[in-house]
Amino acid sequence: MKLSLSKKIILTVELVVILVAISSVSTALIVQKNTLEQLTNAQLQSVSVLKEYNIKRYINHVIEEINFTSETPRTRDTLVQFLQNKNKKNEVYTILQDMVSERDIYSDIFIMDREGLITASTNSSEEGKIRQAESFFLNAKEESAIQGFYYNVLTEKPELIATTPIKNKQGIFMGVLAAKIKIEDISNIMLEKSGLGETGETFIVNSSNQVVTSLLKEPGGILKKTVLYLPQVEDCLHGNSNSGLRTDYHSDEVYGYWRYLPEIRSCLVTKMDSSEVLEPLQKIVLTMLIVIGIIILLVGAFGYLVSQSIINPLLQLSVFASKIKGGDFGAQVNINSKDEIGDLAASFNVMTVKLQELYATLDQKVKEKTSELSNKVEEVEKSKMAILNLLEDIESEKSKVDILVKERTQELNLEKARLLASINSLSFGFVVADMNHHILLKNRAIVELLNFNEKDDLYIDNISERLNDHFDVKSQVEICLKDKNVCEIKEIGFGAKFFRGIIAPIIMQGTDDTIGYVFLLEDITEARAIDKAKSEFVSLASHQLRTPLSAINWYGEMLLEGDVGKLTPEQQKFMEEITISSKRMSSLVGTLLNVSRMEMGTFPVEPESLDLCKLIEEEVKELKFQLANKSIELESDCNLKPAITSVDPKIISIVMQNFLTNSIKYTPAGGKVVVGLDKNDDLGGIVLSVTDNGHGIPKEDQDKIFMKMYRSDNARALDADGNGLGLYMVKTILEASGCKISLESPPKGQKEGTAFYVHIPKEGMKQVKAKKRQGMPMS
Amino acid sequence: MFNDKKHKVLIADDDSLVADVLSRKLITEGFEVVVVNDGQQALDRLKKEKFDLLLIDLTMPDVDGFQVLSEAQKMDLKMPILVMSNLSQPEDKKRAKDLGAWNYIVKGNVNTKDIVEEVRQCIIEHKC
Numbered sequence: 054m055k056l057s058l059s060k061k062i063i064l065t066v067e068l069v070v071i072l073v074a075i076s077s078v079s080t081a082l083i084v085q086k087n088t089l090e091q092l093t094n095a096q097l098q099s100v101s102v103l104k105e106y107n108i109k110r111y112i113n114h115v116i117e118e119i120n121f122t123s124e125t126p127r128t129r130d131t132l133v134q135f136l137q138n139k140n141k142k143n144e145v146y147t148i149l150q151d152m153v154s155e156r157d158i159y160s161d162i163f164i165m166d167r168e169g170l171i172t173a174s175t176n177s178s179e180e181g182k183i184r185q186a187e188s189f190f191l192n193a194k195e196e197s198a199i200q201g202f203y204y205n206v207l208t209e210k211p212e213l214i215a216t217t218p219i220k221n222k223q224g225i226f227m228g229v230l231a232a233k234i235k236i237e238d239i240s241n242i243m244l245e246k247s248g249l250g251e252t253g254e255t256f257i258v259n260s261s262n263q264v265v266t267s268l269l270k271e272p273g274g275i276l277k278k279t280v281l282y283l284p285q286v287e288d289c290l291h292g293n294s295n296s297g298l299r300t301d302y303h304s305d306e307v308y309g310y311w312r313y314l315p316e317i318r319s320c321l322v323t324k325m326d327s328s329e330v331l332e333p334l335q336k337i338v339l340t341m342l343i344v345i346g347i348i349i350l351l352v353g354a355f356g357y358l359v360s361q362s363i364i365n366p367l368l369q370l371s372v373f374a375s376k377i378k379g380g381d382f383g384a385q386v387n388i389n390s391k392d393e394i395g396d397l398a399a400s401f402n403v404m405t406v407k408l409q410e411l412y413a414t415l416d417q418k419v420k421e422k423t424s425e426l427s428n429k430v431e432e433v434e435k436s437k438m439a440i441l442n443l444l445e446d447i448e449s450e451k452s453k454v455d456i457l458v459k460e461r462t463q464e465l466n467l468e469k470a471r472l473l474a475s476i477n478s479l480s481f482g483f484v485v486a487d488m489n490h491h492i493l494l495k496n497r498a499i500v501e502l503l504n505f506n507e508k509d510d511l512y513i514d515n516i517s518e519r520l521n522d523h524f525d526v527k528s529q530v531e532i533c534l535k536d537k538n539v540c541e542i543k544e545i546g547f548g549a550k551f552f553r554g555i556i557a558p559i560i561m562q563g564t565d566d567t568i569g570y571v572f573l574l575e576d577i578t579e580a581r582a583i584d585k586a587k588s589e590f591v592s593l594a595s596h597q598l599r600t601p602l603s604a605i606n607w608y609g610e611m612l613l614e615g616d617v618g619k620l621t622p623e624q625q626k627f628m629e630e631i632t633i634s635s636k637r638m639s640s641l642v643g644t645l646l647n648v649s650r651m652e653m654g655t656f657p658v659e660p661e662s663l664d665l666c667k668l669i670e671e672e673v674k675e676l677k678f679q680l681a682n683k684s685i686e687l688e689s690d691c692n693l694k695p696a697i698t699s700v701d702p703k704i705i706s707i708v709m710q711n712f713l714t715n716s717i718k719y720t721p722a723g724g725k726v727v728v729g730l731d732k733n734d735d736l737g738g739i740v741l742s743v744t745d746n747g748h749g750i751p752k753e754d755q756d757k758i759f760m761k762m763y764r765s766d767n768a769r770a771l772d773a774d775g776n777g778l779g780l781y782m783v784k785t786i787l788e789a790s791g792c793k794i795s796l797e798s799p800p801k802g803q804k805e806g807t808a809f810y811v812h813i814p815k816e817g818m819k820q821v822k823a824k825k826r827q828g829m830p831m832s
Numbered sequence: 833m834f835n836d837k838k839h840k841v842l843i844a845d846d847d848s849l850v851a852d853v854l855s856r857k858l859i860t861e862g863f864e865v866v867v868v869n870d871g872q873q874a875l876d877r878l879k880k881e882k883f884d885l886l887l888i889d890l891t892m893p894d895v896d897g898f899q900v901l902s903e904a905q906k907m908d909l910k911m912p913i914l915v916m917s918n919l920s921q922p923e924d925k926k927r928a929k930d931l932g933a934w935n936y937i938v939k940g941n942v943n944t945k946d947i948v949e950e951v952r953q954c955i956i957e958h959k960c
Contacts, residue, residue, distance in 0.1 A: 599918040603939040604849035610944045611853065616860045639940050646920070657922060 058367070059360035066356040067349055074345040081341070085334055090308065093330045094296055097310040100247045101323040104255050105314060107242045112316065115158060115215045115234050116197045122152055123217045123230045132219050135173070136166055136227045142173065149175050152232070160212070161233040164219070165190055167226060189214040193229040201318045202236070202259040211236045211265035213317070240266045252307075252326035258286050260318045270303040285311045289320035298327060366394040373401060382409040482574035485559070486513055488567065490527060502552070502574055516572075520545060524554065526572060534558050534567050550578045588649040598642045605635045644778050647707065648761075651785045658701050658790040658821035665696040665705070665739065665813075669728055672709035676717070684722045690729040698739055699817025704786050711779040712743035712809050718772050719807070720747030737815035746806035750798040758796065759784040787811060791819035839955050840864045840882070844874035844900065845889040845916075850939075854887065854916075857944045858951065871895030875903055883911055884955050887947075890917040890928065901931035912954045916947065934958075 056064070122128060128148055135145045149162045153175050163174035169185030184190045189200040193216030200214040213234040219227045243255045243266040254269040262281050285299050289311035296310040301324060309324030366388045376384040382405050388398035473494075476483045482499030486492050490513040500507055503519045517526045524545045533540035533556040542554035555573040560566070609632040611617060613625065620628060650656035673689055680687050709728075716726045729742040750758055754765035762777040769775075787794050793812040800808035841863050845851040848869060855865040866883070868874045872895045874888065886904070890897035897915060904913060912934040917924065920938045928936050934954050937947060 596918055599940045600847050600850060603918070604847065604853055607850075607853040607857065607944045611857055611860070614945075616857065643940055655921070659922070 057364075059357065059364050062360040062363075063353055063356040066352055070349055070352045071345075074341075074348065078338070078341045078345070082334060082338065085337055086331065089330055089333065090298075093308045093325060094310065096248065097296065097308065097323045097325065100249055100253075100255065101310045101312045101321055103247060104242060104245075104323065105312060105321055108239060108257075108314065108321070109316065111238060111242065112199050112213075112215075115213075115232070116199055116217070118156055118158070119215050119217045119230060119232050120197050122148075123219055129219065132164065132230065133221045133227050136164070136219060137221075139172070145173050146175075149173065158234055158238060159232045160208075160235050163231055164228055165231065166228045169229075172228070189216050189231055190229055192216065193218055193231065194226055199234075199317065202257065202263075202265040203261075204263060204265075205233075211259075211263070213239070236265065243267065249323070249325050250329050252305075252329045253324070255321065255323045257314070257317075258290065258320045258322060260290060262286065262290065264302075265319070268302070270301075270305075285309065286320055286322065289313050289322075299324075363394070366390060366398065370394070370398065370401065373398075377405060377408070382412055481576070482572075484511075484513075484516070484572040484574075485569060486572065487569040490514075490530070493569065499574060502576055503547070513572075520547060520552075526556075529554070530556055530570055530572070534570060537567060544577075544581075545574075550576060551581050553577045585653060588652040591645050591649040594645075596646070599639070602635055602639045602642065606632065606639065609635060641776055641778075644776065644782060648778055648782050648785070651782065651789065656786065656789070656821075658704065658786075658818055660699040660701050660790070660818040660820055662697060662699050662817075663702060665698055665700060665730060665741070666691040666694055668700070668702055668705050669709060669730065669741070672706055672713070673728060676710075676713050679714075679717055680726070683717055683720075685717060685720055686723075686725040688725065688727045690727055693730050693732065693739065696730050696739060698813060700813065701790060701818055704790060704818070707786060708741075708783050708811060709743075711783050715779065715809075716743060716745040716747065716807075718775070719768065720745045724806075733812060733815075736812065739813045739815075741811040741813065742808055744800050744803075744806065744808040746803060749805045749807050750796065752798075755796060755798060759794070789821055838862065838864045839884040840866070841885045841887055841951060842874060842877055842881075842883045843867045843887045844869075844871065844892070844897070845887075846870055846892040847889070850889070853944070854947065857948060861948045861952075863951070871897065871900045874900050878904065878907065878909060878911075884958075885951060886911060886913045887916055887951065888913060890915060890919055890924065898927065898931060901928060901933060905932045912958045914950060914954050 123132070131141050131144050131148060135141050145164065149164075152162050153159050161174065161176045161179070163171050163176070163179055165184055166172050169183050169187070169190045171179050171182050171184060174180050189198075192198040192200065195218060197215070197217040200216070202211050202213055204210070205212045213236065214231055215234055216229050216231045219230055221227055239257070243257065246253055247255075249255075252269070256264055256266045256268055258281050259265050264281060281302055283299070283302065285295055285297075288295050290313070292313050292315070294310070294312045296308075298306060298308055301307045301309070306327040307324040308327055308330050309322060312321040312323065313319075314321050369386055369388055373384055373386040384405060385402050386398045388395055473496075476494070476496040477498075479496055479498055482502045483494075483496040484492055484499055485494035492511055492513065495511055497507075499505075499516075500509070500511065503516060505511060505515070505519070509515070513526050513530075517524070520526070524542065529540065529542060537558050537560060539555065539557040542556070545552040545554050553575045555571075555575075557571045557573075558567045559569040559571060561568045609628055612620060612628050613632060647656065669691065670689060673687060677687070713726065713728075720726060724746050727742075727744045729740075729744070731740050731742070732738075733740045748767060748771060750765060751767060754763075754767075757763050758765065759780050761781040763781075764775055764777040784794050791814055795810045795812070796807060797810070798807040799805050841858055843851050843855055843858075843865060845854070845867075846869050851867045851869065855867050858865050866877060866881075868877055870892050871888075874886070875895065877883075878886070886900075888897045888900055897917065901913060901915075904911075913932060914935055914937065915928045915933040916937040916939060917928075918939040920940075925936045934957075935950060937950060942950075
């Protein structure tokens with residue numbers, strides 16, 4: 054809120070005045086209230102004292118009256134005689150009646166004998182009652198006394214009893230004269246206001262907390278039932294007079310004084326309503342408010358005048374300042390007051406003159422600086438143009454590059470799309486992963502092969518998990534990538550299916566670092582089933598062939614032996630040819646059976662600890678005749694004697710038979726075959742070698758020579774009857790038993806010939822149990 | 833070593849040609865030969881007659897060689913049995929030997945002379 058200066062001044066002054074007025078009025082009121090309270094208290098106490106005095110005086114008067122009656126000699130004698138002899142009863146009644154009628158202060162008068170028996174009373178119904186235990190009897194034995202207020206149950210009115218002892222001339226106690234005193238007199242004493250105002254009152258509460266005199270706020274005078282248990286009354290009845298602001302029987306706030314009257318064991322209550330006591334305060338407040346209002350008005354008016362005298366010159370100064378701001382340095386302000394504002398105005402006038410002079414020189418300086426600045430700006434402009442030209446060149450280069458990048462990106466995207474389409478069309482599962490096994494690329498087939506959902510995120514761990522304990526991709530990858538070779542995992546079981554896995558490292562060109570790998574998964578279930586069926590067929594066929602072949606062989610043998618008569622030389626020759634062919638067929642059947650067993654996994658490897666030298670010598674011996682027939686020299690070169698190792702003799706026999714028959718076949722007459730046994734210096738274990746100096750194997754055929762049914766062209770030319778199964782079988786058996794096979798043609802240090810090597814590991818051959826055979830053929 | 837008494841051999845083979853050639857060979861070599869073509873016939877003959885040797889094939893219809901071996905073991909014949917089969921798997925050999933076969937010949941690997949030698953050797957060792 055925006056306020057003018059004059060309003061601010063007036064409001065400030067008014068605020069101060071109001072605050073001062075409020076604080077002074079509050080202080081005055083508190084002081085006034087305290088004063089009123091003190092005055093009231095003093096007044097209540099003095100009224101209380103006065104009332105007590107009046108009550109005491111009245112009581113003394115009553116006691117004196119009764120004393121006077123009892124001590125009058127004639128009356129005393131009559132009473133003593135009556136108490137002694139029970140005579141003069143009529144006189145006694147007369148005395149009692151006179152007392153009631155003469156003194157208007159008694160309601161009843163009665164006489165008790167020494168035992169407290171009421172013997173005469175103005176109320177005849179009282180006669181004959183014994184009041185022996187009553188305090189008014191007991192207290193009256195010695196001297197005159199007054200008993201506290203109590204309620205008469207018959208009249209339901211409060212009463213006081215004054216008593217005096219009746220004594221004979223000798224001063225002997227004869228009985229008691231008792232008078233019930235009317236309470237109205239005391240009530241009247243209480244009802245006197247004595248300057249206590251409209252609400253002021255005094256009343257008495259007896260020791261039973263009963264109000265025994267009239268109450269101002271309870272119409273109908275004394276109320277028998279009014280029993281007060283207010284704290285101030287309780288306190289008073291315990292003998293402690295007290296005063297202050299309290300709540301009365303009517304729940305009004307009152308200033309009071311509660312005074313204990315020991316003579317009648319009662320509390321004298323003197324009180325006045327606080328509203329009446331504090332009434333003068335309201336008047337004072339009203340008066341003060343009027344006075345404050347007037348002061349505020351006066352202060353406002355005065356404040357306005359003062360503010361005007363300050364603000365007018367300030368307004369002039371403001372107009373003057375606006376002129377200066379607008380460049381009017383010739384302006385002057387005209388304030389002649391002899392105060393601070395006047396001084397300020399004079400200073401402003403001097404300042405404008407100085408500014409006028411300064412401005413004149415400043416203009417010239419600004420012109421000079423502006424000219425300098427324009428030169429600089431021109432230079433900057435030139436530099437800016439040069440930079441812009443450069444930027445333009447860069448921009449044009451950049452757009453060329455952008456176009457190139459766009460083209461390349463498109464090409465790459467096309468290439469990528471083609472690649473993705475091709476890998477997606479692959480029938481085998483395809484995954485490319487980095488060295489942290491994060492899959493970078495995958496195809497649909499891997500998802501389908503492993504029964505994933507197309508939406509599933511694929512991780513190498515998921516794949517391993519799917520392949521369960523059969524195959525852990527990560528550990529296999531680690532093995533394969535160590536040598537940077539392509540690994541083939543021939544068989545991975547997956548439920549009823551079989552997979553073939555291939556792991557190939559991805560090698561960064563130039564650095565030779567392996568940056569990831571490709572994992573291929575091929576479903577070979579069907580191929581495997583076909584293969585197995587084929588093997589089973591071969592096995593079955595071979596078995597069936599064996600029996601008739603045996604029969605042919607054996608009949609042939611018998612004919613050749615002459616068991617059924619001598620043959621002609623021509624018959625003998627024919628029969629020999631038949632027998633040789635038949636035996637070759639038997640041998641082929643044996644080989645086929647072994648091959649099919651290996652493929653079906655029913656070929657067991659059963660290693661036993663044997664001397665390899667001896668085994669080989671036995672094998673060599675069996676073929677000695679054939680070697681000699683072809684004039685081939687054989688050298689058995691066992692450098693390890695004994696060469697004890699763990700091998701399966703039947704495998705050694707198959708291997709040696711194949712190697713040696715091959716050597717015999719493909720080495721011309723006069724050649725040499727060397728069988729050797731040496732330590733493997735590089736890997737440990739034993740190397741078995743069969744070296745010949747025969748025709749050798751052409752280089753281009755060397756990596757195919759171990760394939761099933763493969764025969765090199767020169768082998769075909771030299772031996773048309775070979776079946777191409779021998780080396781395949783040897784390699785398969787040896788690898789199954791943990792051995793390795795290799796060849797060298799020509800062997801080191803020779804011009805021609807072939808050397809076959811079998812590397813038996815130092816722990817020997819690995820045991821392989823044959824799988825359970827199914828559906829073996831009947832012979 | 834080998835007395836003049838003709839030793840009596842029972843040949844059991846479902847392949848009649850094999851049975852025939854073996855019986856001819858053994859007869860030539862001085863044996864008395866009886867041929868049957870299945871296991872049941874072999875058992876029947878064994879119950880009726882006494883033989884010095886049983887030369888038996890394993891794969892035969894109905895009652896095969898293994899069953900004959902098993903039954904013969906129960907009969908306590910005190911007669912050697914020579915098995916001659918085209919089954920060459922070690923477990924077959926083991927099973928036959930466990931059932932009391934004296935030796936096991938794989939058909940494809942032997943000639944008739946070898947068989948005659950085996951038969952002779954077997955009878956000698958049993959001192960028949």
